[in-house]
Amino acid sequence: MPDERTFLAFDRTLLAWIRTSTSLLTFGFAIFKLLEERAKVPGQHPVMDLVSPRFIGVAMVISGFLGLLLAAINYIRFMKNNGRSGLQAYATPALMQSYVILMLCMLIIAGAFIGA
16 A cells, blocks of 8 residues: 555655646747747847847747656656566656656657747
8 A cells, every 4th residue: 555655655756747848838938928028129128139039939939848858757666666666667647747748848859940
């Protein structure tokens, strides 16, 4: 019974990382749109001359991507170290959700750099 509680606790931790990474991603989009509108007004924001809204948005998306990637790697490592392998380690519902979000992040990041 304690082993199963440990696995469930690690699942909840991964879900918390998914939530945090998704929040970073959406906050990155919101900041990008907000700063993009404000950057259209010349001379009002001296910070906009140093850092572009696109850079800030992409940096937040990359930080969300890296956080989720490291959480997924840590989860898989934990599962393998505790005797779970195959579908039990690589195909849990939380990890499937992580995989989908990571793929979408890669597309967003690639699109940001290709569209630059």
